[in-house]
Amino acid sequence: MSGIDGLTIAVPRGALFKETLDVLDGIGIDTQPVRDNDRRLLFEECGIVTMRPSDVPTYVEAGAADVGITGKDVLREQSEREVYELLDLGFGRCTMVLATVDGPDPGAEALRRLGVMRVATKYYKIAAKYFEETGRQAEIVEVKGSVELAPLTGLVEAIVDLTATGTTLRENGLIVREELFVATARLIANPVAHKLKAEAIDEMLRRLRERQPA
Amino acid sequence: MIHPIPSGTRDVLPDEMRELRAITGALRAVFEDEGYGEVWTPTLEYEEVLRRAESGTDPAYRVFDDHGNVLALRSDMTVPIARVVASRYAAAEPPLRFHYTAHAYRAVRPHRGQMREFLQSGVELVGAAAPEGTAEVLRVMCRALDASGLQDYRIALGDASLYPALLRSHDLAPETASRVLHELVTRDFVGLEREVLALGLSDADAELLISVPQLRGGGDVLDAAPGPVADAVAGLRQILERLDDTVTERVIFDLGLSRGLGYYTGAVFDVLDPAFGAPVGGGGRYDDLIGKFGRPLPAVGFALNIDALHQALAGEAPA
Numbered sequence: 001m002s003g004i005d006g007l008t009i010a011v012p013r014g015a016l017f018k019e020t021l022d023v024l025d026g027i028g029i030d031t032q033p034v035r036d037n038d039r040r041l042l043f044e045e046c047g048i049v050t051m052r053p054s055d056v057p058t059y060v061e062a063g064a065a066d067v068g069i070t071g072k073d074v075l076r077e078q079s080e081r082e083v084y085e086l087l088d089l090g091f092g093r094c095t096m097v098l099a100t101v102d103g104p105d106p107g108a109e110a111l112r113r114l115g116v117m118r119v120a121t122k123y124y125k126i127a128a129k130y131f132e133e134t135g136r137q138a139e140i141v142e143v144k145g146s147v148e149l150a151p152l153t154g155l156v157e158a159i160v161d162l163t164a165t166g167t168t169l170r171e172n173g174l175i176v177r178e179e180l181f182v183a184t185a186r187l188i189a190n191p192v193a194h195k196l197k198a199e200a201i202d203e204m205l206r207r208l209r210e211r212q213p214a
Numbered sequence: 215m216i217h218p219i220p221s222g223t224r225d226v227l228p229d230e231m232r233e234l235r236a237i238t239g240a241l242r243a244v245f246e247d248e249g250y251g252e253v254w255t256p257t258l259e260y261e262e263v264l265r266r267a268e269s270g271t272d273p274a275y276r277v278f279d280d281h282g283n284v285l286a287l288r289s290d291m292t293v294p295i296a297r298v299v300a301s302r303y304a305a306a307e308p309p310l311r312f313h314y315t316a317h318a319y320r321a322v323r324p325h326r327g328q329m330r331e332f333l334q335s336g337v338e339l340v341g342a343a344a345p346e347g348t349a350e351v352l353r354v355m356c357r358a359l360d361a362s363g364l365q366d367y368r369i370a371l372g373d374a375s376l377y378p379a380l381l382r383s384h385d386l387a388p389e390t391a392s393r394v395l396h397e398l399v400t401r402d403f404v405g406l407e408r409e410v411l412a413l414g415l416s417d418a419d420a421e422l423l424i425s426v427p428q429l430r431g432g433g434d435v436l437d438a439a440p441g442p443v444a445d446a447v448a449g450l451r452q453i454l455e456r457l458d459d460t461v462t463e464r465v466i467f468d469l470g471l472s473r474g475l476g477y478y479t480g481a482v483f484d485v486l487d488p489a490f491g492a493p494v495g496g497g498g499r500y501d502d503l504i505g506k507f508g509r510p511l512p513a514v515g516f517a518l519n520i521d522a523l524h525q526a527l528a529g530e531a532p533a
Contacts, residue, residue, distance in 0.1 A: 063491020080323050082492065085402040186404060192486045192493065195370045195466055198430050 004029065004204045005047075007197060010060055010068030012053035015164070016185050019091045020069050024048075027207035057081040057188065066193035067201060072183035073162050077123050084194050086201070087208055089185040096126065096180040099169050100158045101151055105177060107158040111136060120150030120159045127160040130180055148172040222322040222330030234333070237523060238315050240361040241335045245313035248354050250337050253312050255294040257319075261286040266506050267293040269477050274321035274330070287319035292477075292500065292515055295338045300507035308341020308511055315520075329521065336497065336517035343512040344449055344499060348481045349456035351497065351514045356461045359485065362523060365530055367487040367494065369464045370430070371453070372471025373446040374478040374498060377427055383442035384415060384423075398427055399472050427470030435467040443469075446480075453481060477503045485518065489529030494522045 004027070011020050011034070021031040033043050034050065042049050049065055054077075056070035061081045068083075071092055075085060098119075100107050107117045116137040121127040124142045131138035143150060147161045148168060162183065163169055166176065187208065189201055219225070226234065242252070261284040264273055273286035288294050291314045303310055315335040322328040337354060339347050352369065359367055377398060381391045390413065397405040403424075410423045422440050429435045433454070439447045454462055466486075473482045473496060482498030497516025504511045 061491065079400075083401065085404050088404045190491055191401065192488070192491055195430055195468055195484075195486055196368060196488055198466070 004200050004207075007047055007067055007193075007200050007204065008065045009048050010056045010065035010070075011048050011050045012056055012068075012070050013050050014053055016053060016069065016071060016092045017050075020185065023069075023089060023091070023208070023211070026211045027204065054078070057083055060188050060190050063190045063192055065190070066197055067187060067189045067204065069185055069187055071162075072181075072186055073123065073126070075186060075188065076181070076183070077125050079125070082191055084189040084191060085186050086189055086194075087187040087205060089187060089208065092183075092185040094162045094164045094183050095176075096123070096160065096162055096183060097169075097176045098130075098158055098160055098178040098180065099151075099163075099174045099176050102173055102175045106151070107177065110157045117158055118156035120147050120156040121161060122147060123160055123162075126180070130160065148174060220330065222328055224329075234520060234524060237362050237520060237527070238333075238335055240363070241358045241518065242313070242315060244354065244358040244361045245335075245337055248311070248337075248357070250311040250313040250339075250354070253295065253298060253314055254316065255288070255291070255298060255314075257287060257317065258285045259288055259294060259297075260284070263297060264288065264293055267296065267477055267503060268506065269293065271320075273319075275319055289320050290318050290517065291316055291334060291336065292338060292503070292517070295340075295515075296500075296504045296507050296513075299340050299504050299511065299513075300509040303340075304509060309347070310340040311337065312340070313337045333520040334495075334517040335520055336495070336515055338513060338515035340504060340513040341511045342514070343501075344480055344514070345452035345456055347512065347514045348453050348499060351516060352453070352457060352483065353461055355485070355495075355497070355516050355518075356464060358518070359523075363527055364487060364494075364523065366489070367464065367485055367526070368466050369461075370466050370468040370471055370484045370486055370493075371450060372468045372482055373443075373450060373480055374472065374482045375480055376443045376446040376469060377472070379446060380423060380426060380440070380442050384413070384419065386413065394423070398470065403428060430466060430468040430470065432467070435469060439469060449480060473498060481514070483516070485516075487526040487530070490522055490526040492522065493519075494526050495519050 021034060024031050030046055033045055034048055051059060053070045054074050056068040057074060057078045059065040060068040060083050073096060110117045116139055118139045118141060119127055120141045120143050124140055127140050141156055147159045150156045151159055152172060194201060261273055261276055264286055271289055273289055275287040277285050279285055295312055299310060317331050317333050319331055322330050339351050381394060394409045397409050407424050410420050429438055436447050436451060450467060471482055477500045478498040479501045480499035484493040484496040487494050495516060495518035499514045501512040504513055
């Protein structure tokens, strides 16, 4: 795997994990040690560190990893991170949606009668910006766990969340009211590594572009 | 009793202070030896005076004085020195050489470990045009970094006018051009590609707009630069010709380099070290800034972030 030796790659555990490892295998990085052990976090033999997707920009910005892979949803939520966004990897396709319970739209009803919609989300900044840009008042409630619970219990009228197939929404009696944007996996780089390890990063980019028809 | 201090500020105690003083002392000795004179300016200035710089970043901290004037904490030393040159050296024969070691103040984002108050050392060379002035400042900067003991640093060198010139060659509406430029400034090459492809240019033109800011490396990078940026590239070559090998071997050309401050007009540069995840310092040409204070003179300077330099030095030291 000449050319991309010496790069430390931040790999997201969770929904993007398996496809990320497949992509890395496809460009000549042996990810077998990562597949063999799901408790270890640091794999120096293949230059991989594994972490939560939302931690990837943190490690890459600080230079603790040279490059990383994470979702566009994470990058939008952490838009102030000083990292380079180099490539849309295309996989992990999800949609950020505004959803409510089925039937008459309780969000619209709240806006009409109370002037403000209560919205639960894990993506505070994305949700706040979206309501600001669409000229509606919203009270954003930040939750850490299953967002789908919030409108079912009367905590809020609506949620902003990421959905791949919509199955979880459907099973909880929720429907999509608006689509905010489509998020896919992205390759990001530390600004200093982008200059000092330019050859290795460009070689990685070249191989990634080769394996995905543009 | 624990009494809090504002986030993004900190106390420096004797062990650390000795190390910081060793660094600033080494830098200061080089600056003095190169003929630069040290200045102090007030930490608080009139906000309307600082605003003349049109730097694109508003002062983060403002207070009213007892007469209702708005005072602001400086966000760098370049703007105060521009004021000093225009008002205190209105008739002095250029070039003028100043250095400083002073605190500056910027807004921080929550929970990011950013400093509101940070110490910078740097120089401003006023009245020396490109390429000679730029080459002098780069040479002084490398000499100062060498004196501090930093080993593995590199200088990323680009030109702030390069990408705007490339965009101008396509006769775009200003708001369209600024949308493309925004993607570059926010370091989003995926967004840059999307915006450029939406312009409806020929494939070859679009390819240039996408690929040029990603060009970085040795002198061969300059050979790959297209016609519309020939002036900027020729300027970078002229700088390189005026530098010693000890400096040129540190230089990486970076045609996508864009520093955040709005006043840069030509060559810009960042100091990068593998032991630190962000630039340790940087600078560039600001040929229009001092004119905004009433004395049109070309100028160039740099600032090193002393905390970042300290951490890079600690990171380079064998464990």
